[in-house]
Amino acid sequence: MTFTHLAAAVLSLAAATATPAEAAPGLVPAADREVVFTADGTATYGTLHVPAHRAGQRLHAALLLPGSGPTDRDGNQPPHATPNTLAQVAEALGTDRVATLRFDKYGTGKTGLGAYRDHPEALDYPAFVRQAGAAYEVLRDQPETDPHALTVVGHSEGAMTALLLGGTVHPRPAGLALLQPQAIRLLDLVARQLHAQIAEAARQGRFTPEQQRAVDAATDAAVIALREHRPVDTTGLPVAVAQLFAAFQGASSRFVDSDDAVYPPETATTLRPGTRVLLTCGTNDVQVPCATTDALTTALRRAHAGGPGRVVLPGVDHLLHDAGHPDTPAPSALAALHRFAAR
Structure with a gap:
């Protein structure tokens, strides 16, 4: 499946107050910024987290993509499901000095249905991919980010979207983290x-x-x-x-x-050889069992993707939790993410 190139226009940026404890001498303190950009005529709202850094320093940066359904920038479907999956991933990557952008996709948060408000039946999966592509361009153009050190981190359906972006956006991302990915039709x-x-x-x-x-x-x-x-x-x-x-x-x-038209193992063939890929699967994930990632894992290997490849997370469920950590990412999931960021 292809989608047209979409130029993202930043409409406004509002700086948040940094945490005083992070404001060390010689460093620009960590801060969150509200970002608004246009995708297919819809104002899309997101959060850019910039970790503490030296003035003028260009940082590694990651676009974070949520799972299926009305999942907002933090990985929540309020009021009933609020695991904060993406907010916690952003926090973890922030400790690795990785800037992150996460946004409210169509039908969620401040973005809502936007241009599709009067005809929601016209909203298809490529629209979400174009919206994610626009967000990638916004992240690329931030003054604190290194455009040649960008990654895309997607959870569940968002991982499939990350895979699609990996073969189409410019510059191509240096890496993809596919967390509990939708890996089959x-x-x-x-x-x-x-x-x-x-x-x-x-x-x-x-x-x-x-x-x-x-x-x-x-x-x-x-x-x-x-x-x-x-x-x-x-x-x-x-x-x-x-x-x-x-x-x-x-x-x-x-x-x-x-959405069903996309077969992720075929999409893997569009990646640039050497693209670093982390693919996680949890042994307690009943939504995306590890076996569903077999074909994608093989396709990534044949496409000459870089490591670490598939990492099996014992006892971890679809939301990256385990029995000892029902509300936060399991240590094994965080360790895999930190190793990926460190590379």
């Missing part, structure tokens, strides 16, 4: 998740083996129907699953179809 991933949930329900005695096979078959048939742009027959599907596929045929159909 969207509907294949959804079907895999549904099969796992039905299997667990069958183990708990809520479905007979015959019912499990029927639901699995109906799920696979629904995926085929969506890809062939035919009405989905929801007969025999549990109510929640039927509602999910009905939603895929409604206002979200254009987005689902365009």
